[in-house]
Amino acid sequence: xxxxxxTPEHNRVKExxxxxxxxxxxxxxxxxxxxxxxxxxxxxxxxxxAQELEIPAxxxxxxxxxxxxxxxxxxxEYEIRVCLGTAxxxxxxxxxxxxxxxxxxxKIGGTTKDGKFTVSTVRCVGACPLAPVMVIGKEVYxxxxxxxxxxxxxxxxxxxxx
Amino acid sequence: MxxxxxxxxxxxxxxxxxxxxxxQRVGVEIPVFCYHPYLKPAGICRMCLVEVEGMxxxxxxxxxxxxxxxxxxTNSDRVKDAREWLLEFVLVNHPLECPICDEAGECELQNFxxxxxxxxxxxxxxxxxxxxxxxxxxxxxxxxxCVLCRRCxxxxxxxxxxTDWGVYERGYRTIVGPYxxxxxxxxxxxxxxxxxxxGAITSxxxxxxxxxxxxxxxxxxxxxxxxxxxxDLGERDGQLLKVLHRRGYPSPWICDKGGYGFEYVNHxxxxxxxxxxxxxRLRGVTTDEALEFVAGRLKGLVESGGKVAALVxxxxxxxxYLLMGSFMKEVVGSDYLDYRLYGGNTYPERPAVDSLEGxxxxxxxxVVGEDLSVHHPVLALSVxxxxxxxxxxxxxxxxxxxFLFKFAAEHANPLPxxxxxxxxxxxxxxxxxxYASLLEGTEVSEDTLKAMAxxxxxxxxxxxxxxRLTPEGRVLLKGVGERLGITPLFLDWGSNSKxxxxxxFWSPGGESVEDILNKxxxxxxxxxxxxxxxxxRDYPNGTLVKEALSNxxxxxxxxxxxxxxxxxxxxxxxxxSFAEDGGTVVNMFWEAxxxxxxxxxxxxxxxxxxxxxxxxxxxGRPLGDFGTVEDVTPLVRERLSQVVEAPSTLGGVKAAHxxxxxxxxxxxxxxxxxxxxxxxxxFVQLVPEPYVTxxxxxxxxxxxxxxxxxxxxxxxxxFRMKLFFRDEVPRGGAIVSRGFSDFPITxxxxxxxxxxxxxxxxxx
Ligand code: SF4
Ligand code: SF4
Ligand code: FES
Ligand code: FES
Numbered sequence: 001x002x003x004x005x006x007t008p009e010h011n012r013v014k015e016x017x018x019x020x021x022x023x024x025x026x027x028x029x030x031x032x033x034x035x036x037x038x039x040x041x042x043x044x045x046x047x048x049x050a051q052e053l054e055i056p057a058x059x060x061x062x063x064x065x066x067x068x069x070x071x072x073x074x075x076x077e078y079e080i081r082v083c084l085g086t087a088x089x090x091x092x093x094x095x096x097x098x099x100x101x102x103x104x105x106x107k108i109g110g111t112t113k114d115g116k117f118t119v120s121t122v123r124c125v126g127a128c129p130l131a132p133v134m135v136i137g138k139e140v141y142x143x144x145x146x147x148x149x150x151x152x153x154x155x156x157x158x159x160x161x162x
Numbered sequence: 163m164x165x166x167x168x169x170x171x172x173x174x175x176x177x178x179x180x181x182x183x184x185x186q187r188v189g190v191e192i193p194v195f196c197y198h199p200y201l202k203p204a205g206i207c208r209m210c211l212v213e214v215e216g217m218x219x220x221x222x223x224x225x226x227x228x229x230x231x232x233x234x235x236t237n238s239d240r241v242k243d244a245r246e247w248l249l250e251f252v253l254v255n256h257p258l259e260c261p262i263c264d265e266a267g268e269c270e271l272q273n274f275x276x277x278x279x280x281x282x283x284x285x286x287x288x289x290x291x292x293x294x295x296x297x298x299x300x301x302x303x304x305x306x307x308c309v310l311c312r313r314c315x316x317x318x319x320x321x322x323x324x325t326d327w328g329v330y331e332r333g334y335r336t337i338v339g340p341y342x343x344x345x346x347x348x349x350x351x352x353x354x355x356x357x358x359x360x361g362a363i364t365s366x367x368x369x370x371x372x373x374x375x376x377x378x379x380x381x382x383x384x385x386x387x388x389x390x391x392x393x394d395l396g397e398r399d400g401q402l403l404k405v406l407h408r409r410g411y412p413s414p415w416i417c418d419k420g421g422y423g424f425e426y427v428n429h430x431x432x433x434x435x436x437x438x439x440x441x442x443r444l445r446g447v448t449t450d451e452a453l454e455f456v457a458g459r460l461k462g463l464v465e466s467g468g469k470v471a472a473l474v475x476x477x478x479x480x481x482x483y484l485l486m487g488s489f490m491k492e493v494v495g496s497d498y499l500d501y502r503l504y505g506g507n508t509y510p511e512r513p514a515v516d517s518l519e520g521x522x523x524x525x526x527x528x529v530v531g532e533d534l535s536v537h538h539p540v541l542a543l544s545v546x547x548x549x550x551x552x553x554x555x556x557x558x559x560x561x562x563x564x565f566l567f568k569f570a571a572e573h574a575n576p577l578p579x580x581x582x583x584x585x586x587x588x589x590x591x592x593x594x595x596x597y598a599s600l601l602e603g604t605e606v607s608e609d610t611l612k613a614m615a616x617x618x619x620x621x622x623x624x625x626x627x628x629x630r631l632t633p634e635g636r637v638l639l640k641g642v643g644e645r646l647g648i649t650p651l652f653l654d655w656g657s658n659s660k661x662x663x664x665x666x667f668w669s670p671g672g673e674s675v676e677d678i679l680n681k682x683x684x685x686x687x688x689x690x691x692x693x694x695x696x697x698x699r700d701y702p703n704g705t706l707v708k709e710a711l712s713n714x715x716x717x718x719x720x721x722x723x724x725x726x727x728x729x730x731x732x733x734x735x736x737x738x739s740f741a742e743d744g745g746t747v748v749n750m751f752w753e754a755x756x757x758x759x760x761x762x763x764x765x766x767x768x769x770x771x772x773x774x775x776x777x778x779x780x781x782g783r784p785l786g787d788f789g790t791v792e793d794v795t796p797l798v799r800e801r802l803s804q805v806v807e808a809p810s811t812l813g814g815v816k817a818a819h820x821x822x823x824x825x826x827x828x829x830x831x832x833x834x835x836x837x838x839x840x841x842x843x844x845f846v847q848l849v850p851e852p853y854v855t856x857x858x859x860x861x862x863x864x865x866x867x868x869x870x871x872x873x874x875x876x877x878x879x880x881f882r883m884k885l886f887f888r889d890e891v892p893r894g895g896a897i898v899s900r901g902f903s904d905f906p907i908t909x910x911x912x913x914x915x916x917x918x919x920x921x922x923x924x925x926x
Contacts, residue, residue, distance in 0.1 A: 001858050001889060047342075058328030058341035065330040 002047045009037050013045065022054050027063060031070060040071040076111040076118035078156060082149075083133040085124030092145075093132035097121065099146035100134075100153060117153065164230040169237060181212055181223035181234055192236050193245065193274050195359055196311040197224040200414040201320060207311050209274070211244045212236045220244055242278070249279040257289045257306045265361030267374040271309060292337065298345030299844035300422055301355055301363055305337050308362035314338060314354040320550075321415060321543055322350055323568045347848050349535055349565065349832050350543065352421025356407060367422055367844050368404050377404060380760035383747050384420040385477050385657050385740035386836030389518075389540045390749030391416040395424075395741050395760040402427040402741050402760060412518045412749070417539035419836045426841035427739040432722050434765035437734040444734060449766050449776070456733050457780035459716045460689050464494060468688030468715065471498035471678050474667065474770065475694035476656025477837040479745025479757060481794040482770035483658075483665035484801060485785055486693070489774040491666075493783050498687060500675045501662035503695045504655035505702040505913060507674040508633050509808035510663045514649035515624060516751050518544045521651075524624035526617060527556045530639055531581050532628020535565030536832050538653055538750065542566055545626075555621060557614045559584050559606075560628070561827050562855075562890050562897045572614045577895040578827035579820050579916035580604040582635040584611070589638055591615040592645050605892050618646060625650035630915065633811045653750060657837070661748035664806055665798070672809030675701065676913050682710035689716040693770050694737050696725035696903050699840070702828065704909035720773055723841060725903055736767040740837070743769040744791045746798045754802055759791075822876065822918020826854075826896040828911060834901035851884065852905050854921065855897045858887040866923065874898065875920040876910040882924055896921070 004010040016033045020026035030049050035041055041064055050057035064070040082088075082097040097108070100119055104112050111118045127133045130142025134149060141152055165174045168181075171188045180203065185192050195207035205225035212223045215233035220240060228234075235241060252271065260266045292305035315338055318327040325348050326340045340346050355363045377396035384391045392411045396404035402424050407416045426432075436452035437444035447455075460470055472490045474483065483501065490496045502508075515521055521544045534542035546569050548554040555571040559581055567573050576584045584606050590597035592615055598608060627639045627650045636652060643650045654660065662668075669678070681687040683706070690711075697707045711717060711730040719731040728734050741760040748754050763769070768776070771794055778785040788794050833845040840846060854874055856866065866872065868887040873880050883898075891897050896919060900907050910917055 001887075056324040056326055056328065056341075058326045059324060061341045062328040062330050066332050 002044055002051055004044065004048055012037050013048070017049055017052050021052050024053055024055055027053055027055065027060065031060070031064060035070060038074075040074045042072075046072075071109070073109065073111050073118075074115065077116050078136050079118045079120060080153065081120050081122045081125075081135045083123070083125050083127075083131070083135070084121045085128070085131075087124070087128035087131040088133055091131040093134075095146050096132055096134065096144050096149045099150055103150050104153070116156070164228050164232075166228045166230070166232045166234060168234045175228060178227055181214075181221065181226050181228055182210060184228050185212075185223065185234070185236060190236050192223050193278055194224055195270065195309055196313065198313055198316075198357060200410075201313060201316045201357075204312060204316060207248075207309065209245070209248055211241060211248075213238045213241050245274075245278040246280040249275050250283065250285070252309055253279075253283070254285050254287050255290045256309075259307075262370075263307065263361040264364045264369060265307075265358075269361060270359035295339060295344075296366070297340065297343075298347050299366055299847040300347050300351050300418065302366050302369065303339050303346075304362055304364070305339065306362075307360050308338060309360055310336055310338070311359060312338065313357040313359070314363060317350075317354055317357055317415075318348075321353070321546065322348065322565075323546060327354070345848070347418065347833065349539055350415060350417055352407075352418050353415045356421070365404070365422070367425060371403050372398050374404075378760075379406065379408075380741075380758050381409070382741065382744075382757045382760060383657075383749075383755050384416065385747075385757070386419040386423055386839075387538055388654060388657050388659060388748075388750040389413075389538055390657065390747060390753075390755055391420050391540060392755070393420055397741070397760045400761050400764065402739075413540045413544060415540060415543055418833070419539065419839070422844055423836055423839055423842050424741070425843050425845075426722070426838040427741050429723070429841045429843075431724070431841070432736075432764065433724055433734065434736045434767050436736060436766060439732045444731075449735075449768070452733055452735060453773075453776040453780050456718050456735070457777045459732070460494060460691075460718075460777075461781060463689045463716060469498065469681070469686055470494050470496045470689040470691070471682070471687045472496070472500075472691040472693070473503055473675060473678065473695070473697070474499070474501050474662070474692070475503060475837070476501045476654070476659045476662055477740070478658060478662075478694060478770055479743075479747055479791075480658065480661040480665050480754070480798040480802070481745040481791050482693075482774075483662045483667040484798055485771040485774040485788075485794060486691075487665055487667045488785055489778050490691075493778050493781050493785070497671060498669050498673060498678050498681065499667055500669060500673070500678060501659065501667050502655070502675055503697065504629070504700055505675065505915065506629065506632070506655065507676075507811045508631065508636055508652070508654070509668070509811065510654050510660045511636075511652045511808075512649075513651040513751060515651055516753075521545065521624060522548045524548055524554055525621040526554050526623035527626065528559070528614075528618060528623045528642070529556070529566065529626045530559045530585055530628060531630040531635060532626075532653060533560060533563050533565070533829065534626070534628070534653075535563075536830060536835050537629055537655070539832075541626075541653075541750070545569070555617050557617060557623070559588070559614075561892060561895070562829065562888075564832075564888075564890050567890065571617060572610050574604075574606040574610050574614065575890070575892045576604040576606050577892050578825040578897070579914075580606075580825075581630065582632065582638060585635060585638045585642070587611055588615060589642050589645070592618070592642060605894055622646070623648065627652040629653050629655045632914075651750070658747045660750070660752055661746065661754075661802075663808070664748060664804075665801055666806065668809075670809070672811060674811070676703070676706070679703075679706050679710040683713055685713065688714060689718075690714050691718045691720070692727055692731075693720040693773075694722070694837075696721075696723075696727050698726040698906065698908060699901060699903040700908070702900075702908055702911040702915055703913045704906055704911065706913070707908070720768075720770060722767070722838065735773055736765070738763045738767045738769045742767060745769070745771075746795060746802075748802070754799075820916055820918045823920045824894070824896050824918065826898050826917055826919045828898045828900045828907070828915045828917065830901040831899050834899065839901065840903045849899070852881070852899045852902050852907055853884040853886055854899075854919075855886045855888040855891050857891045857893045857895075858889065860891075860893045860895075861885070861887050864921070866921075871924040872921050873924050874910070875922070876917055879909055881905075881907065881910065885921075 211220035549569040587600035
C-alpha cells in the first residue's frame, strides 16, 4: 500500500484521484492532473494512481512512457529541444544532440542536477533552411555544429552570472 | 454461412470465422507470432499476412473475418515476399545468438526463418543491447531477443487479471517486463515462458542444461495437486530437466508447481539405498535385507499382540494405495491406515461438475475455505476466466485470499478460524433467519453478507468447498447448496486423495490421523509405516507427531530424503519420485488418468506398491504375481468403478484452538505447497524461511514495521520469524507460513490450521 505524505500538492492529487477510485477509464485524467501539480510524475504518484484506480502499476507506467507528454523526471528551467526532423538529421543533428547530452551529463528526456536544463527532441520545427536546429525556450538557433550548440547552452550559464 | 476458397480448397465456415481459423480447418499453415489459440487475437506482428483476391493490401489472417466469396491465397508471391521482408526486419536488430539460446530448436522465429525467410540482409544496424534481466530463480528475460508479440503481457492481463508485467515506451524502443520488482514469480509464470515464441523469456532452472532435441519426453500427470494437469517430462541421462505442457489438458495453462516444481527428482541429497538402524547409526543394507528385516519386525509385533498402522502421502498412485492397503489389511491384519496427512477429517465426495469447462461456464461462484490459487491453482484460473468481463459473479468466504479477490463481486475475508461462522451466517440469511450475532467477531460486515446472499439467489452458482473446511463446515455448505439446488464441489489436499479413498486406504472404523497418532502415544499401536511424507512438516500437530514417533517400537519410513521423520525411523526404504514409476491417479473431477514412467528408478528406489509386494513375499503371504505397475492397473480399474461409502466423521473437532492475542491461520505459501517443494531449489530461494504476515493497518496499530523480526509465542514455544505486511490479511488476524521441513512450525498447531498467537518485537 502506498501512502502519500501530507503536503498541499499531494493532498490535491489525493483529492482529485479519489473521485475515480476503481475507474480504469480515468487513468489519463488522473495522470494529467498529477503532472499539472508536480510538473512530472514521480514513482510514488504512479504507484498511488495504480492503487486507487485498481490497475497494475506496470500498466500505468506503460501509459506514462507511451505518451511523450508525460514525464517521469522534473522539468528543468530551460527546455532544449533538438530537432531530429529529416533536414536536421541529414545535417547532423544527432551529433548535436549527443554532444549536448554528454556535456550536460544526462540522457534524452533527462534534467541536469542543478535543474537548469532538460534535453528533449522534436520532429521538424519548420525551420529546415536553418538545419540543424535547436530551440531553447522560445529562441530558435540554427546552422549549428556540436561545438556551436554547446557554446550557446554555456551562454545561458554565463548570462546568469552577469 | 460464408463460403471461401483457400489455396484452391473450398470451405464453408460459420460467420465471424477468421481467415486463420478457416485455413486451419482445411489444413493450410499460416505462420503466426502474436496469435495464440488461447489468447484473444491482437493483430500485432503481421506475420500472418495473406492475399485476398481483389483486395489492394494483404490482410492479417488472425484478425480478419472471412466474407462470402473470398478467394484467399496464403502462398502467393506477394505473401511470400511479405513474409521474407517481415522476417528480414525482425532480424535487423535481433542478436542472432542461437548457439547460446535455450530456445533454439523450439524457437518459432528460427523455424519461420528456415521455412519462409531468405538468407539475405540488406539493412545493417546494431543488434539490440538491452541488459539481460535475471528475474529471480524462475525466469530470465532477455529483451534483445523479444519480437514484441506481447503474448506474455496478454497472458498476464487476460488470464491473471493484470500483474507487474507490462509494455513500456513505444515503436522501435518498446520493451516489456516487470515495472516494480526484480524477482518475478507469480504462480503462473511458467505459462509466460511457454508462450514466448522466442528465447526472450526462458527458464532459469533449465538454463544452459541441455538442448531440447536431446530430451526424451514422456506423458505424465502433475503430482502436486488434484487438478492433475498433464505434463510432458523431458528426461536426459536419468535426470528430469524440463517440463512442458504440450497437450493442454485439462486447461491450456498450468501453474509454476507443475512447470518448475520438479527439481527434487534430481536432488543431490536423495538417499537411494535402504538404511537400517543400528544403535545410533543408520547403516546401508540391501533391499532384500531391509524388506526381510521390516517384515520380520512387523510380524513379531503383530504376533505379540501389538497393532501396526500405515500413514501414506496423498500424492501417490492408486496402485500404491491398493497394494499397500491389501498388505496392511489382509496380511498384517491392521485396521489403521490413512492418507490424510495434511490433517483434517473429511473424505472425498462426488462433485456436480465434471470438468474445468464446466467450471468456466457457471453463472456465479461461491468459494469457501481455501485460497484456490495455492492448493488448486489452475482451478483458480478457470474461476477467473468465468468471471472475465463481468460475466459470472464471484463470492468469496476465504481468509487471506491472494489471487481470486481481484475478480470477486463480494469478498468476505473473515478472521482466521471464522470462515465457517460466516458460512453459518450465510445459511441463516438464505433461510430468512437472524444472522447478525453469528457475524460478531468475524470482521465481516452485514452488508457484504446480504449482497452475497442476494447475488447467490439471482444467479445459479457453482459452490466450491475448500480443503480447509471441517466436516461441520461441509455440512453447512451442503445445506447452502440444497437451498440453492446445487451439489458443491469439495476439494481435498494432495494430488490423489480421491484415488486413495476409492482404493479403501482408510481406517474402516473412521479413525482420523489424529486418532492413529494418539493410539501410538497410548501404546496400542506399536509399529508404524510412513510413506513419502515428512509428518513434522505437514501434519498440523508437531508435538503429537513427536510423542507418537518416540513411543513406537518400530518405525519404517519409505521416502526420498532424510527428513525429520526418517530421523526417528528404525528402517528407511528409498522411494521413487513421480517420474520414475507410472500408475493411476484420480483428479478432482474423479477422472482416472495415467502417469507414465519417464526413466527408471534411481539405484534401489522403489515405488510403494513394490514395497508392499516385497513385504508380503517376505511375510510368506504374497499379494500376487505383479511384474510391473501395469499388472496392478486392472485391479485399480475395477476398484474405481465400485461405489465406496465413507464413514461418518462428524463431531471430531475440538474448539479452543484460538486462545491467545491474535487469531492466526497457518497456510502454505504458494511455492511451498505441494509435494517435496522444500527440495526444489528455485522454490526454496523464493521462500527461504517462514514468516508472519499482518494487514498493514493492523501492523501499524500494533507498532510493527514491514520487515521487522518478531517472536511468535504459542503455548510457551517461541518462534523467531520475519514479519511482512500484506493487504490480503484480515485486520485483527495474522497469517503464518507453514511447509518448512527445517523449521518446527507445526509444533505451534493442535490438529487444525488455526491457532491463537502472541507477537512481540524481537530484541536485538
Ligand atoms: S517477451 Fe516473448 S512473449 Fe513477451 S512480447 Fe517478447 S517475444 Fe513476445
Ligand atoms: S500443482 Fe495442480 S494446478 Fe499446478 S500444474 Fe500441478 S496439477 Fe496443475
Ligand atoms: S527538420 Fe529540423 S526544422 Fe525541419
Ligand atoms: S499473428 Fe496475425 S498479426 Fe500477429
